[in-house]
Amino acid sequence: MEPEMLDQSAEILTQDGRTIGGVVMEMKHITLRFGGVEAIKNISFDIREGEIRAIIGPNGAGKSSMLNVISGFYVPQEGEVWFHGKKRKPLRPYEVARQGIARTFQNIALFEGMSVLDNVMTGRLNHMSANLFQQAFWKGRAEAEEVENREKVEEIIDFLEIQAIRKTPVARLPYGLKKRVELARALAAEPKLLLLDEPMAGMNVEEKEDMSRFILDVNDEFGTTIALIEHDMGVVMDLSDRVVVMDYGKKIGDGTPDEVRSNQEVIDAYLGVAHD
Amino acid sequence: MSEQLVFAMEVTLNGLMAGVLYALVALGFVLIYKASGIFNYAQGVMALFAAMTLVGIMNGQVPFAHLINAIFGGHITHFGWNLPGFAAICLTVGVMVLLAWLVQVLVMRHLVGQEPIILFMATIGLAYFLEGVADLMWGSELKTLDVGLPQGINLWIDETTFQIFDYGFFIDNLDLVATVIAVLLVAGLVIFSQYTKQGRAMRAVADDHQAALSVGISLNFIWVLVWSLAGFVALVAGIVWGTKSGVQFSLSLIALKALPVLMLGGFTSIPGAIVGGLIIGVGEKLFEFLIGPMVGGATENWFAYVLALLFLVFRPQGLFGEKIIERV
Numbered sequence: 124m125e126p127e128m129l130d131q132s133a134e135i136l137t138q139d140g141r142t143i144g145g146v147v148m149e150m151k152h153i154t155l156r157f158g159g160v161e162a163i164k165n166i167s168f169d170i171r172e173g174e175i176r177a178i179i180g181p182n183g184a185g186k187s188s189m190l191n192v193i194s195g196f197y198v199p200q201e202g203e204v205w206f207h208g209k210k211r212k213p214l215r216p217y218e219v220a221r222q223g224i225a226r227t228f229q230n231i232a233l234f235e236g237m238s239v240l241d242n243v244m245t246g247r248l249n250h251m252s253a254n255l256f257q258q259a260f261w262k263g264r265a266e267a268e269e270v271e272n273r274e275k276v277e278e279i280i281d282f283l284e285i286q287a288i289r290k291t292p293v294a295r296l297p298y299g300l301k302k303r304v305e306l307a308r309a310l311a312a313e314p315k316l317l318l319l320d321e322p323m324a325g326m327n328v329e330e331k332e333d334m335s336r337f338i339l340d341v342n343d344e345f346g347t348t349i350a351l352i353e354h355d356m357g358v359v360m361d362l363s364d365r366v367v368v369m370d371y372g373k374k375i376g377d378g379t380p381d382e383v384r385s386n387q388e389v390i391d392a393y394l395g396v397a398h399d
Numbered sequence: 400m401s402e403q404l405v406f407a408m409e410v411t412l413n414g415l416m417a418g419v420l421y422a423l424v425a426l427g428f429v430l431i432y433k434a435s436g437i438f439n440y441a442q443g444v445m446a447l448f449a450a451m452t453l454v455g456i457m458n459g460q461v462p463f464a465h466l467i468n469a470i471f472g473g474h475i476t477h478f479g480w481n482l483p484g485f486a487a488i489c490l491t492v493g494v495m496v497l498l499a500w501l502v503q504v505l506v507m508r509h510l511v512g513q514e515p516i517i518l519f520m521a522t523i524g525l526a527y528f529l530e531g532v533a534d535l536m537w538g539s540e541l542k543t544l545d546v547g548l549p550q551g552i553n554l555w556i557d558e559t560t561f562q563i564f565d566y567g568f569f570i571d572n573l574d575l576v577a578t579v580i581a582v583l584l585v586a587g588l589v590i591f592s593q594y595t596k597q598g599r600a601m602r603a604v605a606d607d608h609q610a611a612l613s614v615g616i617s618l619n620f621i622w623v624l625v626w627s628l629a630g631f632v633a634l635v636a637g638i639v640w641g642t643k644s645g646v647q648f649s650l651s652l653i654a655l656k657a658l659p660v661l662m663l664g665g666f667t668s669i670p671g672a673i674v675g676g677l678i679i680g681v682g683e684k685l686f687e688f689l690i691g692p693m694v695g696g697a698t699e700n701w702f703a704y705v706l707a708l709l710f711l712v713f714r715p716q717g718l719f720g721e722k723i724i725e726r727v
Contacts, residue, residue, distance in 0.1 A: 194613070220615030232610035234603050245603050249615045251596040258595040312614065 135171070137364040138379040144172030146205075147316060147348055148193070153202035155188055162188040163199065164372040170316065175342050176350045177359045180369035181392060186352040187229060189369070190320050193350065194226045195219035207315075221249050225314035227305045229321045229352075235294040239285060239304050240276070242293055246311025247272040276311055282344070283307050283337055299330040303337070310341060317341070319351035323358055331355070335362055356393065360384065368392070402566075409560075409568045410688045411681055416574035418680020419581045420639060424657040425664065425672040426584070427632040432666045434605045434625040437507070437518045441526035443654020445495075445630055448533045450637030450646045452494050454544050455537040457487040462536045484546030488634070495630030496623075498529075503623045511618075530651065539648065544641035548576050577639045581673070584635055588628075588669060597624060659707035665717030674718065679703045 132145035148170040155163040162185045170176045178186050191197040193204070195216040204211045206222065214222075225246070234242050250272060251258075253265035280286055283303050288296060293304060302322060309317055322338065323331045335358060341347050353359045359366065360380040368376035368383055370392040376383045383389055424446065431439045439445075455462060459480040468474050482490070506521055549572040561567035592598035603611045604621045611618065637646075640653055656679075664675025683702040691698045710717065 196612075215617070216612040217615050217617045220613055226613050228609065228613070232607050232613065234606035234610060236606050237602065241599070241602075245599060245611075245614050245616075248596055248600055248603075253596075308610075308614065 137174070138381055139364070141364065143174040143364055146170070147172045147207060148350075149205040150189075150193070151203040151205065153189070153192060153199045153204070155185075155192060155197055155199040161372050163192070165202070166367075166369070166372075166374045167202075168367045168374065168377055170348060170350050171365075172348055173342070173346050174348060174364040175338065175362055176348075177363035177366045178350065178352045178369060179354060179356065179359050179366060181354065183371075184369040185372040186354075186369055187320060188372075190226070190318055190350070190352055193219075193316075194224060194318055220312070223312070223315035224318065225309035225312040225316075226318035227302070227309050227320055227322060229324060231298075231301050231305055233293045233301055233305055233308070236292065238290050238292055239296075239307075240280070240289045242304055243276050243280060243307045243311045244272065246308040247276060249312060250275075275313070279307050279310050282340070283310075299326055299333075302326070302330075302334065306334075306337065306341075310345070310347070313345075314347065317347050317349045319349060321352055321354070323353060323355055331358060338362060405564045405566050407685065407688065408564075409566075410684045412568060412570060413574075414681035414684030415677055416570070416578060416680070417684065418677035419574070419578045419673075420636075420643075420653075420676075421656050421660045421679055422673045422676025423577070423581055423584070423632070423636040423639060424653050425660040425676055426588070426669065427629045427636065428654075428657055428661055429664075429666060429669055429672045430588070430632060431625055431629045433669075434601050435507075435622055436515060436605075437522060438515070438666070439629065440519060440522040440654075441529055442629065442633060442657070443651040444526045444529045444533070445498075445633035446637040446640065446653065447646075447648065447651040448498070448529050448637075449491060449495055449630065449634035450544060450641035450650060451533050451537045451542070453487055453491045453546070453634070453638065454542045454641070454646050456490050457482050457484065457544075457546070458542075460537060465538065466535060488546065488638070491634055492631060495634055496627045499626030499630050500623050502626050503619060507622060507626075508619060526651075530648070534648075542646040544638065544646050546638060546642070548573055548638070548642050550642065573639070573643055580635060580639065584632065585669060585673060597621075601625060656703065659703035661717070662707035662710050663717055665719045668717070668719035671717060671719030679706065682706060 134142050134144055136142055146169045149167075150169070151167050153163050153166050154161065166189070178189055180186050188197060192199050195214045195218065198213045206224075220226075234245065237245075251268055253263060253268050257263040257265040280289060283306060285300065285303055285307060288300065288304075293301060296304065306319070306322070309319075319338070323334050326334060338349065338351070339362065342349055351359075351363070360383075363380060365378065366376070366380055366383045367374060368386070368389045370388075375388040375392060376386040378386075424442065427442045427445070428439060431437055431442070454460075459478040459482065461467065461475050461478060464476050502525065506525065507518070510518055510521055551572055553570045553572050553575060556570045557567035590598075592602060600611070600616045601621055601624065603614065603616055604618060608618060611621075636653070637650065640650055644650070660672060660675040660679050662675075663678055664671030664673070683699045686702045687696070687698045
């Protein structure tokens with residue numbers, strides 16, 4: 124047995140002295156091909172409870188593909204995905220979402236025609252179990268559920284400081300705020316695992332700082348396990364507990380930010396040294 | 400009050416009633432278009448199919464009787480029962496849901512992400528297929544449909560207006576009932592789409608597929624739901640129109656009358672379908688009344704289409720449709 128198998132459920136200490144829990148999700152030997160192109164080549168890594176796990180790498184490294192594998196948008200040709208100690212069958216994206224994995228998108232996928240509030244409410248869809256008639260006539264379970272859902276949504280809206288735009292149609296918002304609304308919608312699902320696809324892409328320095336603060340606060344306040352993709356190295360190193368580095372579909376580093384920073388292969392990949 | 404004006408009032412009222420009937424058909428189009436971006440050419444045939452199925456079930460007709468007899472040499476035609484209207488309507492709803500599921504599983508699921516024109520072509524195919532199936536299932540003769548909706552002149556309105564204007568208005572009870580049904584239907588649809596989980600999911604799917612998937616909505620389920628709703632609206636339209644003018648193949652042509660309504664109201668707006676229907680209804684009746692005699696009548700045949708044409712030229716998104724903005 125490999126030594127790391129022993130501490131699967133054990134807590135570990137991060138370099139900042141934070142304690143993170145056992146393994147929530149484990150990717151085992153994932154290979155993903157598009158025709159003849161191997162986007163992901165035999166990659167394994169895990170995500171632990173309560174941590175902020177970053178996947179970084181230069182453009183085209185396969186980071187987004189990896190996120191899409193986790194969230195069910197892509198099905199890998201080889202390898203296994205383990206979630207909460209169970210091997211996951213190939214699932215449709217909506218089934219993955221129902222298991223408690225929420226995500227945001229690099230290019231923002233919001234319901235443009237709906238208000239901010241309605242967008243965030245859609246995140247609660249899987250927390251509604253009242254039947255159609257109860258809902259339509261506001262009877263039985265529907266009322267209690269709706270109140271509870273509203274409370275949760277308002278809490279998140281407050282938390283992400285978007286109260287002022289609650290009723291605004293999303294289409295009218297600037298880019299930075301849209302990203303925040305998307306985060307709010309994902310959070311509303313109270314996910315066991317939150318996937319963020321380049322949460323800071325296209326933002327200015329101030330917006331990036333805001334977003335970093337929100338990500339840290341979410342992790343801190345709600346204890347949400349977060350896996351994020353980013354190619355801005357600086358931001359990632361400050362945010363995350365552990366980092367996976369990908370390059371040309373391969374894993375070239377995995378560890379704490381300090382370990383990764385001193386990894387020669389990672390330095391080469393980022394500085395563009397020729398591979399031989 | 401001048402005689403002309405009183406006539407005009409009656410004509411307007413009748414126009415409003417006709418408009419409600421047009422709106423009923425247009426609603427089915429709007430529902431599917433909003434949720435899946437498909438212009439469902441088969442909507443009219445669905446109304447025909449629903450009405451024929453309803454009559455068939457009420458009369459205890461054996462479906463595919465001709466086919467069965469041709470193959471097995473029997474001559475069964477009826478089960479020998481007559482179902483009351485309400486029970487038959489419930490069963491027909493079931494058939495329409497089954498149809499929705501089949502359409503999604505056999506056709507639409509395989510065309511996800513295709514160009515709108517491809518999807519449109521698929522619904523044309525569906526229309527002809529469904530027309531054939533309806534014929535084979537229930538036979539092509541003219542049938543009368545009577546689920547107990549009141550018909551004939553409304554005497555109360557007749558008498559009341561006679562006392563006021565010295566002239567009794569002719570308003571058909573069926574038109575009044577149709578109006579009530581349409582109001583209930585629209586209220587139901589609005590409550591469904593605004594206040595229920597499934598309605599919210601439906602709006603979400605209409606807006607963005609990826610985002611909908613990411614919050615745990617099954618696109619397949621929603622599309623079956625939408626086609627079921629459209630089937631239900633088709634059934635309601637089929638009942639009202641079928642009661643009015645009998646269940647026959649020309650019933651599927653009511654879809655043509657819905658087109659100008661959609662051009663006016665916009666393809667994406669439920670209130671638009673209602674207002675568009677009313678404008679067309681009143682417009683064509685008043686036009687026939689005022690201008691008709693000058694041009695030799697029969698303006699009702701073309702008025703709606705000319706109006707739609709004007710809208711296409713000057714306001715292509717309709718009165719309530721989402722504004723079309725070209726981004727360059």
